[in-house]
Amino acid sequence: MSEAAMRAFLSRSISSGKSGENLNKIRGLLAEVDFRTYLQQLGYGDRVSPGGWIARRNRDDGAFGHPTCVFFPEVIVAGSESAADRDLPQPPHGLHTICATFHQTGISAYYCAARIGIDDDPESIRWFVLQLGIPVQQTYVAFPDDLRHFVLRSRKHNFLTGKSDASRIPSTALSEEFSKEHLRVAFQSKFFSEIADVDGVFWGHQHTYPVEIKEKTVAHDASVGHFFGLDVGPFVKLAFYAAKKGNLHSLFIVREIDTVEHRNLVGWWFITFEQLARYASWIPRSGGTNMRGGGSTVVQIPKSEFTALTATTLGNL
Numbered sequence: 001m002s003e004a005a006m007r008a009f010l011s012r013s014i015s016s017g018k019s020g021e022n023l024n025k026i027r028g029l030l031a032e033v034d035f036r037t038y039l040q041q042l043g044y045g046d047r048v049s050p051g052g053w054i055a056r057r058n059r060d061d062g063a064f065g066h067p068t069c070v071f072f073p074e075v076i077v078a079g080s081e082s083a084a085d086r087d088l089p090q091p092p093h094g095l096h097t098i099c100a101t102f103h104q105t106g107i108s109a110y111y112c113a114a115r116i117g118i119d120d121d122p123e124s125i126r127w128f129v130l131q132l133g134i135p136v137q138q139t140y141v142a143f144p145d146d147l148r149h150f151v152l153r154s155r156k157h158n159f160l161t162g163k164s165d166a167s168r169i170p171s172t173a174l175s176e177e178f179s180k181e182h183l184r185v186a187f188q189s190k191f192f193s194e195i196a197d198v199d200g201v202f203w204g205h206q207h208t209y210p211v212e213i214k215e216k217t218v219a220h221d222a223s224v225g226h227f228f229g230l231d232v233g234p235f236v237k238l239a240f241y242a243a244k245k246g247n248l249h250s251l252f253i254v255r256e257i258d259t260v261e262h263r264n265l266v267g268w269w270f271i272t273f274e275q276l277a278r279y280a281s282w283i284p285r286s287g288g289t290n291m292r293g294g295g296s297t298v299v300q301i302p303k304s305e306f307t308a309l310t311a312t313t314l315g316n317l
Contacts, residue, residue: 003078005120006178007167012160013181026168027263031215031255032199033173038268042311048211049098049201050075051180054107054237055187058194059151067149070102070198071110071129071187073179078171081119088113088128088140096132098201101208103133105244112143112183127186143186150191159185196237204317207249209272210241215255215263218303224281228254228269228306229298232284238273251317252276252301253309268309271301279305 014025032051039045052072056065074089091111099109110129117124129143144150169177180197188195202209216228230252241250250273256266281300307313 001076001078001080001116001122001125001178002120003171003174005122006078006174007169009122009160010166010169010174010178010181011164012162013185014162014164014166023168025164027215028213029169029173029177032213033170034255034265035211035213035253035268036200038309039314042314044202044311044314046094047203049092049095049203050176051200052198053180053184053187053195054198055150055193055195057150057192059192061151065194067108068106069108069110069147070099071112071143071183072099072198073127073183074111074113075176076114076116076125076179076182078175078178080116082116082124084115084117084124084126086115088115088130091130091132094203098203098208099133101133101247105246105248107244109133110143113140114179114182122182125182125186127183143183144190147187147191150193153190153192156189159188196233202251202314202317205315206317207247209249209251209317210238211251211253212238213253213255215257217257217260218266219300221300224300224302226303227281227300228256228303229285229300230276230280231296231298235276235280235299238276242273242277249273254306269303269306270309270313271306275305276301 036045036048039048050072052070054068054070056068057063072095095111102109109132111132112127112129115126117126127143128140130140131138184195198210199213200211202211212234218226218228220226238250238252241248251270254269256269258264258266279302284297284299286297
């Protein structure tokens, strides 16, 4: 699968919004790339999972939100040749521990591997899924066909209507983002679902932390003081993790930049959801453009409640 084929797919799969281009989505991807690079520099690069998706039912059938599952894709590396009969890989070792934590809280967790039927043809990619985190040995089955607890669409929905500029995605992030997006399209084309991305899962010394990564400038409010805003959607997702309790916690990570024009890095910050929930503003405010290209509503979190993201502070998680 060439870089050109991957970019062509992403230009159609990433929602372009009303303006015809969704720069916030692209900038969010770049923030994730920088975060992983930064973790590598701190010596924690092997403690974060690849990105994935968390999904649940969303039909009006009395079972909204039941059940929930999370899935992580194998990364299809740019330049990979077709191999429709290749042996499917063993999941990364650390992902077993992460998925066990999800399973213990009632969230089914899966690893998805791909076979490419025809070079440079994303339509020829077939995914296979292996459930992780359970004590019984599992084998790969077809994805998403065997996730039968979701409501089947009567006809395939076209999720490839965007017109985004995928040339902005750096080569270092292209393979992972293509794999992640292709997996989402394969799933949503077949099933109705409420779905949200998982930027990654950090495996700490004490807990397992799904992470939400955003690039932000610091703002000021007369009552809150200097703050970072978080969209209501991601806030609710982090609250969902918290409601599951157990060993599953979560982190809101901010890549602070100086201005929206220059976007120079100021520093990295994080806050646990427990701390965030204590001090986030109770009254939501209008925010900027969200990842889908529309308007957003945010809660305000005082910057003073964030912690600098360093090797030392990560070691305490």
